[in-house]
Every structure is written in structure tokens, then in C-alpha cells.
Amino acid sequence: MANNLTKALVTPVCLILAGILVYKGAESFQILGERTKAQQAETEKVLEWRTTYRALAVSMVEWRKNYRAAAPENNWNDAIQIAAFEKHGVETDVDNLLVSAVDSVKSGDVAIGLSRVCLATSVGDASTLFLRATTYEQLMAGLVSLSKRPDVEIAGISLLGSGPFPVAKLSGFCLRVRDAGES
Amino acid sequence: MKSILKDVPLAALPADVPSGAGRVLAGGELVYAASGSSPQLPLDYVAQVPREMPSSLWQRVVRNGQKVALSIHPVLTNSPKLRVGILLDGYLVWGRRKAKRPTVLIGGVASRDRIYVDILVFNGGKLVELTDRSLPPEDDGEFAGAAHLMVQGLRDQYRDHHIVVAGPLGDLGVPDTEYIGAQPLKYVRYRSVSALKGMDSYLLWPFGLVAASAVFYLGAIGIGWTRLSSATTEHQAVALSPEVMKHGGVDAGYVGVMKERRLFMQAPRHQEQLAAALVSVARGVSAVPGVKIQEMRLPGLKNGDAPAADVDLKVSVPKIGSTSLGQGQTLVGELARNTGLNWSSAGAAWREDGGRRIYTLEGKGNGK
Numbered sequence: 416m417a418n419n420l421t422k423a424l425v426t427p428v429c430l431i432l433a434g435i436l437v438y439k440g441a442e443s444f445q446i447l448g449e450r451t452k453a454q455q456a457e458t459e460k461v462l463e464w465r466t467t468y469r470a471l472a473v474s475m476v477e478w479r480k481n482y483r484a485a486a487p488e489n490n491w492n493d494a495i496q497i498a499a500f501e502k503h504g505v506e507t508d509v510d511n512l513l514v515s516a517v518d519s520v521k522s523g524d525v526a527i528g529l530s531r532v533c534l535a536t537s538v539g540d541a542s543t544l545f546l547r548a549t550t551y552e553q554l555m556a557g558l559v560s561l562s563k564r565p566d567v568e569i570a571g572i573s574l575l576g577s578g579p580f581p582v583a584k585l586s587g588f589c590l591r592v593r594d595a596g597e598s
Numbered sequence: 599m600k601s602i603l604k605d606v607p608l609a610a611l612p613a614d615v616p617s618g619a620g621r622v623l624a625g626g627e628l629v630y631a632a633s634g635s636s637p638q639l640p641l642d643y644v645a646q647v648p649r650e651m652p653s654s655l656w657q658r659v660v661r662n663g664q665k666v667a668l669s670i671h672p673v674l675t676n677s678p679k680l681r682v683g684i685l686l687d688g689y690l691v692w693g694r695r696k697a698k699r700p701t702v703l704i705g706g707v708a709s710r711d712r713i714y715v716d717i718l719v720f721n722g723g724k725l726v727e728l729t730d731r732s733l734p735p736e737d738d739g740e741f742a743g744a745a746h747l748m749v750q751g752l753r754d755q756y757r758d759h760h761i762v763v764a765g766p767l768g769d770l771g772v773p774d775t776e777y778i779g780a781q782p783l784k785y786v787r788y789r790s791v792s793a794l795k796g797m798d799s800y801l802l803w804p805f806g807l808v809a810a811s812a813v814f815y816l817g818a819i820g821i822g823w824t825r826l827s828s829a830t831t832e833h834q835a836v837a838l839s840p841e842v843m844k845h846g847g848v849d850a851g852y853v854g855v856m857k858e859r860r861l862f863m864q865a866p867r868h869q870e871q872l873a874a875a876l877v878s879v880a881r882g883v884s885a886v887p888g889v890k891i892q893e894m895r896l897p898g899l900k901n902g903d904a905p906a907a908d909v910d911l912k913v914s915v916p917k918i919g920s921t922s923l924g925q926g927q928t929l930v931g932e933l934a935r936n937t938g939l940n941w942s943s944a945g946a947a948w949r950e951d952g953g954r955r956i957y958t959l960e961g962k963g964n965g966k
């Protein structure tokens with residue numbers, strides 16, 4: 416009788432067992448599939464990021480070439496050194512040079528790790544920087560080459576012809592420097 | 599009585615079973631069959647799949663029909679090349695299909711010293727009883743009497759039943775019986791019976807199902823896991839690239855900063871045009887005879903609500919002619935020719951300074 420009961424139970428038990436195995440197998444397959452998809456999406460995201468990063472890395476080389484890493488607002492000598500007026504054939508009154516403003520440069524509302532350090536001559540309205548040269552040609556050549564420097568900002572230029580030297584008055588003259596610690 | 603089967607060796611005893619390959623139609627002592635709820639079968643015999651008693655699937659379900667338990671002698675399972683047919687199977691199938699009216703089938707197989715007789719009673723295509731008897735061999739003097747007696751007994755027990763005699767038995771020679779010969783034997787299927795299959799063949803399909811499900815389960819997990827781990831490996835390979843490592847993962851903010859830096863560097867800068875314009879305007883102004891620049895400003899200062907001029911210019915010229923206005927107009931014309939800008943007087947346009955006149959002018963490009 417016990418043997419018959421066993422026989423009678425074998426089929427339903429096996430059916431249930433098979434059902435559980437199939438169900439669990441399908442369920443596990445699905446769960447693993449979802450995790451795989453999530454993982455792949457994550458990989459895709461990283462790859463996309465890396466592709467963008469690599470594409471932009473070229474620009475970053477230019478970035479480091481264009482702007483020197485410094486904090487000249489704290490070191491006055493640095494500012495003169497970075498400006499390097501003598502390389503452009505012009506000079507300024509270093510004794511009266513002052514840092515008139517320092518602010519962080521933003522592009523599209525994003526701080527891009529660049530500071531603007533504005534220089535002025537502490538004479539008169541103290542927001543303009545006086546530059547002079549021996550000749551007008553030299554002064555203008557100096558202004559042209561200064562204006563081409565990516566790390567120099569010039570808002571406006573006045574040429575003064577009434578003094579003993581050719582003198583230019585620059586408004587909004589600022590140096591752009593990379594923030595320390597920025598890669 | 600002679601054997602009506604030429605091509606198949608009938609076997610009633612273990613000694614009749616051929617060794618090795620071939621076909622054998624098994625009956626007699628080789629096959630034990632019984633119906634009932636708990637049929638007694640010899641333990642040393644090999645159990646076979648029970649035969650269904652009702653004829654149709656529907657009947658099997660609704661009547662919960664009893665089965666004919668079947669065991670065969672182990673000698674039949676010795677060789678996998680031996681294909682075994684069960685005589686009883688032929689009778690059962692014949693009964694289900696052909697016995698429309700109540701029928702008693704007498705079948706069986708003869709050995710040297712006796713005849714093994716199977717008696718199957720069918721009603722409405724359904725087996726209602728299964729018994730076995732034995733008769734003396736045909737050449738024994740008691741055979742005819744015993745056969746008559748047996749048939750008479752059946753006729754008494756099963757009134758109104760049609761009585762048929764089936765091969766491989768010969769016609770018993772008893773009146774009012776129909777001899778159907780080898781008809782049922784064509785339903786016999788010959789197949790090899792291995793010991794394993796015979797042992798617990800009713801377990802085969804449930805266990806097979808479980809085994810298949812287990813394979814499916816392991817396969818599903820295996821495949822899923824393989825895919826996941828390959829995705830993980832791929833991810834790690836990407837995540838270990840130097841760019842990602844340097845920033846400790848995907849730093850969307852940093853890429854944003856990089857993009858803005860590039861935009862910032864690509865943005866056009868007015869100051870280069872400013873310096874170039876300064877040079878060209880200064881040259882143009884200086885080319886006018888007698889003109890001295892006192893101050894030249896690029897861009898011009900904003901004057902109230904009006905947009906600033908491109909250039910604010912203050913020049914001195916030696917006094918020529920009677921009126922400042924006239925000289926001013928001439929000057930403006932000459933400046934325009936030399937610089938390509940439109941010049942106009944601004945505010946207090948001129949003043950006298952000794953022998954010179956000082957003009958304050960605004961220059962605008964043609965676009966303005």
C-alpha cells in the first residue's frame with residue numbers, strides 16, 4: 416500500500432518539482448538578464464563619457480598651453496612675470512601697478528577653473544593700465560601682440576598723443592590664469 | 599494444433615527465449631499479468647508499464663480505470679537486441695477495438711507439457727476480467743474434454759457473451775466458438791526491453807521531466823550568469839581605463855567643465871579686432887596732413903543711451919580758414935577717406951588752442 420502511495424505521489428511531486436525548477440530558472444534568467452542590461456547600460460555610460468573625455472583631451476592640452484597655473488593676486492611679481500610686457504616691447508609703471516579685481520571665469524554658468532586677475536595703474540581712476548613705448552609703431556605692435564594672447568583680456572584701448580611718450584591706456588586689462596590644483 | 603506463426607518464435611518458457619538478436623512473442627510463464635487494485639506479481643520478474651483497461655483516454659480519466667499490471671521474466675531483458683512482443687498486448691488491443699459486444703477471448707500459448715490459456719472478458723471495449731488457466735497438451739487424451747469443460751464453464755459464467763478463440767492457439771473444436779486466428783497478434787509491438795527501462799518505467803517520464811527541468815534551470819542560470827559576468831568584465835575593463843581612473847569614475851561634471859573650456863577658448867574675441875582697428879585707424883588719421891592725435895579710444899565711451907561709437911577721436915590741426923566748422927567738415931571728409939569710417943562731431947565738437955583747433959569726433963563703421 417505504501418508502495419502504491421509512493422507511486423501515486425511520484426508523478427505530482429515530480430511535476431511540482433519540474434514546475435518549480437522551470438519557474439525558478441526562468442525567473443533567475445530574467446533577473447540576471449536585467450542585471451546584465453543594467454551593467455551594460457553603465458558600461459555604455461562610461462564609454463560615452465570616455466569618448467567625450469578623449470575628444471576633449473586635445474582641447475585640454477591647448478588649455479594648459481594657453482593659461483599658466485598661478486595665483487598672481489597673491490604674488491605681485493608673478494603678475495608682472497606673466498604679463499611679460501617687455502616681450503611685447505612696452506612697459507608699465509610697476510611701482511604703481513595694482514591688482515584691481517580678481518574673479519572666477521564662468522562659461523555657461525560653469526566655473527571652468529580659470530581666474531581673471533585684472534591689473535591697473537594706481538593713478539587716476541585706478542581702473543586703467545598705462546603702457547608706454549618709445550614709438551607709436553612699437554606701442555601699437557605691442558598692443559596687437561598683447562591682444563592676441565589667449566591669457567590676456569583687453570576691453571578697451573585709448574591712445575594718448577599729448578604726453579612726452581606714446582602712451583596707451585587700457586581698460587579692463589586682465590590676465591587669465593588657471594586655478595591652482597586644476598588638472 | 600499447430601503454430602500459426604511462421605516468422606516469430608513463440609516462447610512460453612524461459613528456455614524458449616532465443617539468446618542474442620531476434621524477435622520473440624512472449625506468453626505463458628514468461629509473462630505474468632493481473633488486474634485489481636494491488637495485484638500480486640512475482641518479485642523476481644521485471645515490472646512493465648501497466649496496461650490500461652478502459653479503451654479511450656476519456657474513459658481512463660472519468661472511470662479512473664484499473665490497470666493490468668504486467669511483469670516479464672528477466673530472461674527477456676538480457677539482450678538489448680532482442681525485440682520482445684507481449685502476447686497479452688495483442689489480446690488487449692484487439693478487445694478494445696473489435697469486441698463491441700460482450701466477448702470472452704480465449705488465447706494462449708502451448709508448451710511441450712501444457713497449454714497456458716489467457717481468458718479476457720471484454721464488455722463495451724473494456725476489459726472486465728483477466729484470468730489464466732491451463733490445459734493439457736493437444737496430444738494428450740484429456741485435451742478435448744478439458745477444453746470443452748473450460749468453455750462450458752465460461753459459457754455458464756458469462757451468459758450472452760460471444761466466445762472467441764485466438765491464436766497462437768488452434769481452433770479448440772468446441773461448438774459455438776468463433777476462431778479469429780492470428781488477428782490479435784498484428785497489434786503486438788516488438789521492442790527491446792532493457793532491465794533499466796523495465797524496472798521502474800512508470801518513473802521514467804516524471805524523472806525525465808525533472809531532469810530536463812534541472813537542465814533547463816542550470817542552463818538558464820548558467821547562461822544568465824555567463825552573460826552577466828562578461829558584462830561585468832567588460833565594465834571593469836572600461837572602468838580601469840586611465841581616464842576613468844584619474845577622475846575616480848564617471849565625472850559628468852568634469853566633462854561639462856571641459857566642454858565649457860573648449861567653448862570658452864573657441865569663443866571669438868573682440869580684442870584682436872580692436873587692436874587691429876586701432877592700428878589701421880591710427881594710420882589713417884596720421885595720414886591726414888597736419889593732424890595730431892591727442893587721444894584715440896577704441897571702443898568709444900558710451901554717451902547716454904546712444905550706442906558707443908567704434909572710435910572716439912580727439913585731434914588737433916593747425917588753424918586754416920576762417921571758420922572751425924568749415925575746417926571741421928574738410929577734416930571729417932579726409933578722415934573718412936583715409937579710415938573708411940563715418941565721422942561726426944561729438945558734444946563740444948571743437949575748441950581753439952592757440953594756433954590749433956582741437957576737434958572731438960566719433961567714428962562709426964558703415965554697419966552702424
